[in-house]
Structures are given as C-alpha cells and as structure tokens.
Amino acid sequence: MTDAHAIKPHLSREHLLDLLREMVRIRRFEEKCAELYQQEKIRGFLHLYIGEEAIAVGAMRALEPGDAVIATYREHGHALARGVSMDAIMAEMYGKIEGCSRGRGGSMHLFDAATRFYGGNAIVGGGLPLAVGLGLAEKMQKRSGLAACFFGEGAVAEGEFHESLNLSELWKLPVLFVCENNLYAMGTRLERSESQPDIHVKAQSYNVPAEVVDGMDVVAVEAAMRKAVAAIRSGAGPILLECRTYRFRAHSMFDPQLYREKAEVEEWKKRDPIDRLLSWMRQSGALHDADLAAIEAAVAKEVDRSVEFSESGKWEKLETLTADVYAGEVPP
Amino acid sequence: MTDAHAIKPHLSREHLLDLLREMVRIRRFEEKCAELYQQEKIRGFLHLYIGEEAIAVGAMRALEPGDAVIATYREHGHALARGVSMDAIMAEMYGKIEGCSRGRGGSMHLFDAATRFYGGNAIVGGGLPLAVGLGLAEKMQKRSGLAACFFGEGAVAEGEFHESLNLSELWKLPVLFVCENNLYAMGTRLERSESQPDIHVKAQSYNVPAEVVDGMDVVAVEAAMRKAVAAIRSGAGPILLECRTYRFRAHSMFDPQLYREKAEVEEWKKRDPIDRLLSWMRQSGALHDADLAAIEAAVAKEVDRSVEFSESGKWEKLETLTADVYAGEVPP
C-alpha cells in the first residue's frame, strides 16, 4: 500500500477542504438520488458509489483537463469529481434534455464533451478498449493527455481486461487503469470471481507496473494517482492501480444483499472515506470548526438546486426520437 | 526448461521407436498433404505442423483413452498421434465421406468420437472454453479423465485465454493447457503480440502452475506432460505447459513468409525434433541400423494407402447437404 504520508500531494488546508467538499458532494448527491428513486423520479438502474468516493475524488484531482475519462455504470462520483455540473447530472437522472446526455442515457450513461468524460458504460469491461483507443489518439497526435479508465474488480475476469492491458503496454500508450476493487461484483465475491484475487499481480502478465492503494484514503489515492500520472506522461506506458474499497449500499436498487453479512458492511463503514479524512484533518488542525457545516450547507443548496433544475427541465420531443442516431439525415 | 534426463518416462527402445515412428508419420503425412495441395486434391486452408511434431507426440503418449483432446486448425499431428486413423484423416482432407468428419470439415476440422478428439477449431482461442467445459464434465461425473487443450502463442492474446484459465482454476478443473509457442502468429512475432513474451509467467495471474518445455525434444515434452497429467489427475486443477517450438513451413499455403529471415528458419531446423531424437537414440545405442529405414518404409506405405483410400472414397450426396445440422428432421 502507498504510504500517503510519504508522497503527500499539496496538503494545504484548501486542498484538503476541496477533497472533503468533493466527497461530500458525491455522498449527498447520491443520497438524494436514492430518495428520488423511491419517488420514481429516477428510473432504470441506479448504482450508488457511496463508500467509494475517495477513489474518484483522489483520482480526478491528479488529472488535467486534456485527459480523457472513462467510467462504468457506477459513475456519478466520477462525473461530479471530473467537473460535470451537478445540475446536468441530475437532469440526466431525470431524463430531461438539460441532462448531460440530453436525458437519453440516465444514470448509467453520463457524458460530457467539455470535460472529456466519455461515459458511463453499462457493459462490464466495455470501457477498457475505448480507453486504449483514447490513449492511442493522444499518443498519435502527440498530445500530452492520457486516458483514465475506471472499472470494478468484476471486470477483471472479462477478456477485455486482458486484451486491453496487453495492447496498451505493447504500444506504450498513456492509459491509467484504475480498478475499483470493492470485493463484490453484484453478489459474487472476489474469491469466487478470481482464482488469483490479488488484482495487481495480474499486471505482471503484461509487464505493466501496478500498485495497490487504500481506496478509502483519498489522500493516498491522490498521491498514487499523481505518481502514476507523472510516470505515464513521461512515456512509461500504462499503469494499473488497484484501489481497495467497499460499496456501502446495495449493488443497485433491486438488490436484497443476500450475499453478504451486515457485520461486514458495518466493519467497512468504520473506514468511511469522509470520516477518515475528517478525523485526519481534525487531528492535524486543518479543519476549522465551521468548515464542515459550511460545506454541508453549500452542498445541500447545490443538491436542492439540481433537483429544482431537473424538475423544471424539459422532456425531449417525440419528433426528435431518432435524432443523433446518425450525423445528418439517414433513413433506416 | 524441464530436464528431460531427470524425469525420464519409460525410455525403453520400444518406447523411443514409438515416439520416432509417430513423428515420422506426421512428417511424411504432411509432406504428402503439401504435394496433394499443389495437385488441388486438398483445398481450403492447409496449416502444416512440420517442425512441431514433438509436442503432439510427446503429449498424446501421456494421455489416457478417456481424456478429451482439443486442438486448433493446425491439428493433423494431434489427430494422428491421438490415434485417429491416417486413412480417415486423409479422406477428410479430400472431403470424402470416409473422412473422420464425413468430409465436411477438411484440414481444419478433424473430429473423432472414438478417441475423444474434439477438433479441429478454426477460431483462434475458440477451443479453450470448450476444454474448460470438457474438464467440468469429467469432474462433475467423477470420471478420471482430463481435457488437454492445444493452442498457439497467438491465442494467448485473446480474451478466451484469460477467461478460461481463471475459470478452470477457480473450479479446480482437470484441464491441461498446452501452448505451442512457435514464435509466430501468422506473420506476427511473439514480441509484437505479447507485451510480456514469457507465456508461462501469465499463469501466475490465475494461480495456475506452469512450466516451460523444450518443444523440440519429444522426450522432454512427454516427461513434462506425464508430470502435469499426474498432478491434474490427483486433483491439483489446471496446469499450463508452454512448449517452445518453431514451424518450419509457411503459416498456410498462401504465405510468402515476408516476416521472417530464412536464416532464422534454418537455425531452428538444426533443432528438428526428429533429427534430435534420432541422434540421441544413436548415441545411446537405442537405434539399430535398420530401424529408421523400416519405419520410413512402413510410414510410406501407410501414407500411400491413405491416398488410395481417399482417392477411392465417395463424395457426400447433395441430398444430405443439410443432414446433421440438427438431430432429427428440422425444417429451416
């Protein structure tokens, strides 16, 4: 595991507050989403990231605007941390045209060209080849960007993981593979999906450097990411980061969680990444008395505003049902 | 590399002669096939195994009749060594109903139920999942058989390799994965297809034991196979053997071999598995003066007979074109 205190990023008070704020934004946003799901404002599948926020937040802070980001169906946190506006994300969850994907994608398909956020992919493992290609485009166009690709440990069993790591190392492409190992793929625990459960070990099969990170420690994640990003930008080729984490909520809103013990969930909740950062900031004096309340208040306002924004958003007209299937008019 | 002389199998004179005979059978059979291809008696794709005979021969000697075998489109040697009759194989190359697949498959699709020879698969990597399933069937039915699966090093880049090794180890299935690493996948050299060119290293990703074998040394292959087979039968789960070899001929009959130097081919020919066994037998006194000539004469006769057999074979009638697409009569 990376020692967060060894390779500390800029641990200014502002920076820590920023990390805290981002994690709180994701947490409160998703709590609101769960509520709105009960109210049937949000439909389809809804996969919450609660418990795993440190990864997206730590990771995005290490990226530049020119980098490309690819995530999965559990990507609200990534989109928020990357800078997609909460309004546009919430409107997307509502399916309104003000949404970041014009309402067509919903929770699993957030997209945003301005921040180079390439989704939002609902096929497990489906994003990895795209990331290889985005990295290839950076390299061939001699740009300094990289492609950061987030995926669960369940995706590691798919052939796409194997093919993508090999291809990206063969061509020394600027791709950062971030495995969010939350121990479960739906109801399947890591040991039942991987005969070698140490994900990072698999990088050896491709000569790809790899590291394990405590995914509940946002500072550790950011530090590991900065190191990896620097190496990739210097031309080292792809890197795999395995972030060990846990999802506090069900897989999706349909999951009765028969496959794990409540006690295990409670145990992991003790390592809540927000609490952890808070207590560390308190200890080190970086947190002032009013800070948390101020953040919570601002976030609550932002969340409320995003709901209002979405409520007053518009539905796409039926006439444009098939718009954008192609560029230009193409009859079926 | 396995030291052949450390774990020698029954190295009786009879046994060595048997190994020699099998390799010569494959060599002469395929030389005849190349000739028949020029004469347009054989059509489609024809992939010769010449140079790699030690692997199939060494491997099959370590298997039992109850084991299942899966190979690729480069499988004449495997079928012959497994005990499929040369007549039936040659008739298959001709496309006659006396062929081991009733003439429907040709060179790439040899099948034989009697010897549990499951093909003959023309999709690179396509046989690996089948082998996992055949191993599963052995285990679930509490039989003592295993599934031996042959594939090229090119197949290692396919997702099927990754998924199959993981699944078979997770379920501790009796599957022997034999990688025939002949350095090229068509015109693509190993270093351009694998970022980690040591194939056996990849087995670590799955906690699968692996070994490298000199695939030009039939005795070494047999020894390594026997060891692996014994371990698998004792319930150890799958094993990967990487056999280092070289194909002396073109990839198929259409290949001008622009991608490799003649000198490299000549270098490898010095390690011809037949010559190697011969000289070792000579040195150790296991080869009597008349042995080779006797074998060559018998093989020549067998090859000639297989050609006659095939020439006089029959074409499938057009009326049965769609027979066996389904069991029973099924309209389209």
Added chain:
Amino acid sequence: MTAPPLPKQGPEISYREAVREAIREAILGDPRVFLMGEDVGRYGGCYAVTKGLLEEFGPERIRDTPLSESAFVGAGIGAALGGMRPIVEVMTVNFSLLALDQIVNNAATLRHMSGGQFEVPLVIRMATGAGRQLAAQHSHSLEGWYAHIPGIKVLAPATLEDARFMLGAALADPNPVLIFEHVMLYNMTGTLDGAGPVDIRSAKVRRVGRDVTLIAYGGTLFKTLIAAETLAKEGIEAEVIDLRVLRPLDTGTILASVRRTRRAVIVDEGWRSGSLSAEVSARITEGAFWDLDAPVERVCSAEVPIPYPRHLEEAALPQPPGIVAAAKATLGR
C-alpha cells in the same frame, strides 16, 4: 401485467416462479443437469429467477460464474459435449454478444461439422427486451439474430405455461436450444391449471379471429392481445398467433391463418430493419401471396438505441395503438 388467456384458478404463480419451477424440476429429474451463470447463486439471479436454488441444490448444481461470458458459455458447450445437460444463464441478451462466437462457431456447428459424431445438448437462457428504462446498452431484442443460425433452436416463452414447460422440452432436445425470457414478463401472474408439457415445434393461435392475423412473440404477445381486444370493440376480429419457436419457424400455422384472414401484421420488438418480422413477412409473401388482400404490415421498434426516459422508450417500442393502426391499414380503415 397479467396473462389474459390463462384461467384464473388454483394458486397464482408468476412467470419468474414458473421458470424457477422448470429449473427445479430439471435438476431434480436428471443428475446431468446443472445451472451456471453470473449471480445465479448467492445473489439469486439478476431478475430473482433463481432465488433459493443454491440453498436447495448446492454449489455443484448452481454455479456462480465470474464475468466471463465467452468462457462460461463455451464451458457449457464443452460440458454438453462431455455428457452433461447444462443450463447456462446469460444474464441478458445484451451480454450474449460477448459469447456469440462460441454459440455461432461451436454450439451451432459441431454436430454437422463432425459428421454427426458429436452433439451439444445445451440450453442457454437469457433475458431479453426493453421496457425497464435501462437505455441503449441494456434494452436489446436480438433473438432475431439467433434465429438466423442453422444448428440451434430458439424459443420465446410468452405465457406462463411456456415459461414453465419449454425448458423441459429444450433439455430433452439433443440440439442446442436458446430460450429468451422477456424482462417485462417476469412479474406476469396467473395459474397453471391444466397446463402440462409443451412442444417446441409449433406456433399457437392465442386468439381466434377471421379479419386479420396478428403475429407476435415474447414481450409483444400481450400487447398484441390488448390490441386485438381494442379491434374487437370496433368490430374487427383479429386472430393472434404466438410464434413461440423462432427457429425453426412454424410457417404452416402462419400461412394457414393468413390464407383465411387474407391480412397479416407482424409485431416484433426488434429494430424494424432486419428483424425477425422481415423473415415472417417474406415467408408470407412466398407462401400466401395470391391469398393476400393487402400488403403485410410490420410493427417494430424504432431504429434508435433505446433511450432512457419513459416517454421515449415507449415511443420507440411497439405499442397497442400502433398495432391497431397497422391492423386497420390492412383492412383499408
């Protein structure tokens, strides 16, 4: 959604439970049968179909697989070759693309290509279809593609009876059989009184009528029956055919009906161009051209990756009003 054609007696059972019972019966009845797929065990199945089966049958017979569609579908083929009778669950048709090579190039070819020496007595079940607002990557209806492949059979149970009994027939069949369960049917309830073993050869007339033949399957059957009721109120008696078996297609039942009604509408949730509806239309033209009083109509999905919002998803899929309109068009009304 409820199942109109089934008599309302005996205990209520859902489509989901009917499939589960079918799996239980199969496992109890044949030691070679086992189930494998993603999250069929501990999770209880993505659509809760297999809930409780792991507890009842244990991990040998109910096998959770890793996310490796190609390997575990291929392993199902291999296990069938090796003497087992696997039921492979691919969570949804959307993910089956990852296993398509194994199905097309191995399952479908091995019997013929081996000269009849080998067989692949395998059943693959998968959920299909849209309607749950799951958007573009989770709403495919690709069973028509599978119906294109010689060597496999393709079933689409649209009733509780078929959900309950097609699996048994599929396992008894020595050919590889694919079963497509439409996601919107799992909650459908009704009773199974008098229901029993079914064939996997024939299409069935689910409603008798004389004015126009409506042909549907899977998730569109009940929409089509609803449309038929609407038509009846306007004095149009539609005959409704449930294809049930998508490969081989029971052309005889289709043609017999169309020759009587002289009009046909095909309802298919696949995207219109190149969907199974096209094959049915072509066969009607080939077999009953001289009996037709109007061109064959099709009601299919709009040619768009299925969008997330409910109103757009509904607009993209076949709906009763569209079926009614198409039926009327064949009657010049």
Added chain:
Amino acid sequence: MTAPPLPKQGPEISYREAVREAIREAILGDPRVFLMGEDVGRYGGCYAVTKGLLEEFGPERIRDTPLSESAFVGAGIGAALGGMRPIVEVMTVNFSLLALDQIVNNAATLRHMSGGQFEVPLVIRMATGAGRQLAAQHSHSLEGWYAHIPGIKVLAPATLEDARFMLGAALADPNPVLIFEHVMLYNMTGTLDGAGPVDIRSAKVRRVGRDVTLIAYGGTLFKTLIAAETLAKEGIEAEVIDLRVLRPLDTGTILASVRRTRRAVIVDEGWRSGSLSAEVSARITEGAFWDLDAPVERVCSAEVPIPYPRHLEEAALPQPPGIVAAAKATLGR
C-alpha cells in the same frame, strides 16, 4: 472472375489493388488516418490487400495488432473518439463476432446516447463470404446482421470502382461505417477508366431490363449478372440492382425498378432465414404490393454450416442456375 460492366481500357487492376489504393490515398490525404488489424503489416494482410503499406508508411500508420479483436476494434472506436480516423481491419467477418459487443454497444450508440456530443468516425473493413472451401467457421456472410444496427452504415463494394472509392466516402462520413469485401472478389480485375468518387447512399442499376428485377450485392452481384445473361438468351430481360449500401437501404431505387418490372428476386449469400434478403422482400411487399405480378423470390444460402468439399459448398451457396430458375418462376416459366 472478371468484371463485365467495366470498360476494358487502361491498366488492369484487381479488386485487391483497388482497396489498397484506396487505403494509400486515405493515409496520404489525412494525417489522422491509420490502419490497424491482424497481420496488416509484416504479413501483408491475410488476403494480401495491405502488402507493401508497412514499408511505405511505417509502423505508426500501419499497425499490426495482437489477436484481440475486442480490444483493437474497441481501440479503433476510442481513437475515433479521440480525433483520429482509424481504418480497422478485422481479418474476416467470422472473427468479428468477438468484437461485436464493441460495435453494437459502443460504436453504434455513442453519438445518440451522448446527446450528440461525441462521434465515432471510424471505418471497419472485413472480408466476408464463402467460396474458398474454408468450411463452417470461415465462411460466414453476416453483413445482414450488421445492417440491423441503427447508428452504423454498412457497405458492400461489388465492383472495382466501389472497392476503390467507397473507403474515401466512408472516411469522410462522420458515422461509423463497416465495409464488407467478399473474398471471391479480391482477384477480380478490370480497369478504372473514368471511375471516380462514389456516393454511399444509393443502390445502382447494373443492368437495365424490363421483365424482372434481380437484387444482389457483394459476392452475389456477378453471379446475378451471369444469370441475367442466361435469361437474356431466353428472351427475358432482367434488371440487376446492386444494393451497394446495406444500411441504410436505398428502398427508392428498389421500388422504382420493381414497380416497372412487377417481379423481384433477391440474391443473398446469407443463410435464407433472417438474412438481409428478408428485409428487402418485406420492403418490396410494403412498398410495391399492388404493383407485383408474382411473389417476391429469394435465392440464398442453404441453412447449413458451410461444408468443406467443393460440390457441397457450391450447392450451399446461391448460383446462377438457381437465380435463373427463381427469375423464371416469377414469370410463371
């Protein structure tokens, strides 16, 4: 095989060379264009299409990939998203099944699903079809499947001119475009005098006739032209349409011809059930039913994994005599 409709002047060029020239022109003309695929470089391409290109353009522009269809097709999609104009070669359609998820779920959906923010200006080329005695796993004609997918365009160059110029049009198109090159066409030769840029919208009449419309594409076009000559000798003047573009289908050109000839035969190397021929047949029924004097006929492949022996392979595929017979059947002869 030679290409009858092209004037025999200027230097002879093969279909293979025409495709190669198209690739060269594209790479020379746009720094964003590159080619990747299995053995396109050092080997020179499985069908020798790309021979010499690595030497000319170097390994940045001509990229040999490992055997990883899903990853390198997906990488093509990603590279297109990232601003490149990739030409991805999948060696043959048989192997494209391994990459189908990437094509269906990413290439085809991203523009729509992202609300029009992203586009995938990608070209995927692959060889298709049977005729070389390569047996069941190497003889598929699955372009009809691809023509089912909204969001992609599908081309089938059947002439030297289209082989030479469709690629340029495909690269200029901001949508993902798939190009299917039939394996039996690569050796076809002729001249390109007067040939120039082509559209990728329209079907083309390759032979004018008044008695029956024969509709073909790719590998069946020249068989169909041969059949038309035979028919001419018997006094039947067949019009031959080359679909060229399989998605979107140019229904207008088809219907205009059929309305004149009142009879249609579709020739498609796909297995009959569920092939593209069914869609064309359904559209003719929908658009020209009242003009038809006979049911639409189809000449397709037999529903069997293509067998290895020449006589069985020939029997399994559409051939001129079958086309002639079908055409006559529409004329009651």
